[in-house]
Amino acid sequence: xxxVRDQQRLELKGAxxxxxxxxxxxxxxxxxxxxxxxxxxxVADALRALADEYTAQRRGFELRLVAxxxxxxxxxxYAAAVEAFVLDGQQARLTQAALETLAxxxxxxxxxxxxxxxxxxxxxxxxxxxxxxxxxVAEAGAEPETGAILYRTTNYFLERMGLRGLDELPELAPFLxxxxxxxxxxxxxxxxxxxxxxxxxxxxxxxxxx
Numbered sequence: 605x606x607x608v609r610d611q612q613r614l615e616l617k618g619a620x621x622x623x624x625x626x627x628x629x630x631x632x633x634x635x636x637x638x639x640x641x642x643x644x645x646x647v648a649d650a651l652r653a654l655a656d657e658y659t660a661q662r663r664g665f666e667l668r669l670v671a672x673x674x675x676x677x678x679x680x681x682y683a684a685a686v687e688a689f690v691l692d693g694q695q696a697r698l699t700q701a702a703l704e705t706l707a708x709x710x711x712x713x714x715x716x717x718x719x720x721x722x723x724x725x726x727x728x729x730x731x732x733x734x735x736x737x738x739x740x741v742a743e744a745g746a747e748p749e750t751g752a753i754l755y756r757t758t759n760y761f762l763e764r765m766g767l768r769g770l771d772e773l774p775e776l777a778p779f780l781x782x783x784x785x786x787x788x789x790x791x792x793x794x795x796x797x798x799x800x801x802x803x804x805x806x807x808x809x810x811x812x813x814x
Contacts, residue, residue, distance in 0.1 A: 620647070624675065628729070630675040709735070709755055
C-alpha cells in the first residue's frame with residue numbers, strides 16, 4: 605500500500621506542476637483539488653511539499669502562496685538574469701498582432717484579456733505577455749463581476765507613442781465603423797473565438813519598431 609500511495613503522490617505533484625505552468629493568476633488549493641478530483645487536504649500538502657523541494661534544490665523558480673492562491677515565480681536571487689533577458693528584447697520590433705492588441709488595450713482600458721480576444725477574434729494571451737514584458741501594458745486591478753485581471757497602458761507606452769496623455773489618442777470611430785457592434789458583443793461577454801485554440805498571432809512576421 606505504501607508504494608501505491610507514493611505513486612499517487614508523485615502523480616498528483618506532476619499534475620499540479622503541469623496545471624500551475626499555465627495559470628494566469630494564483631490558483632487556490634480548493635480549485636486545484638476540484639479540477640484534479642482530489643481532496644483539498646491532499647492538494648495543500650502536495651503544494652507545500654513541492655514548494656519545500658524547490659527551495660531545497662535551489663531551483664531558479666519557487667512556488668508561492670500569494671493572495672490565497674499558488675503560482676510559480678522566479679526566485680529573487682536570479683532577478684538580474686531575468687531582467688537582462690527581458691530588457692534584451694526591448695528593442696525588438698513588435699509584430700502586427702502585438703500592435704493591434706496594444707491598440708485595443710489603449711482604447712478599451714481597463715480591459716481584460718478575454719475582452720481583447722473577443723474584439724480581435726483570436727486568443728491573444730501570448731501577445732499580452734509580450735506587451736507586459738515590454739512594459740507597454742500593466743495590470744490594473746480586477747473586474748468586479750468575474751475577477752478577471754484588467755490591463756491598461758503605461759507611461760512608457762505614452763513615451764514611445766510621443767503622447768502627453770491618453771486624451772491625445774486619435775478618435776477611433778472614423779477608422780472603425782463597426783466599433784459599436786464590437787462593443788455590444790464584448791459587453792455581452794460572448795467571445796468570437798475558440799478559447800482553446802492556440803494563439804496564432806505569435807508567428808505573425810509583420811513587425812514594426814516601437
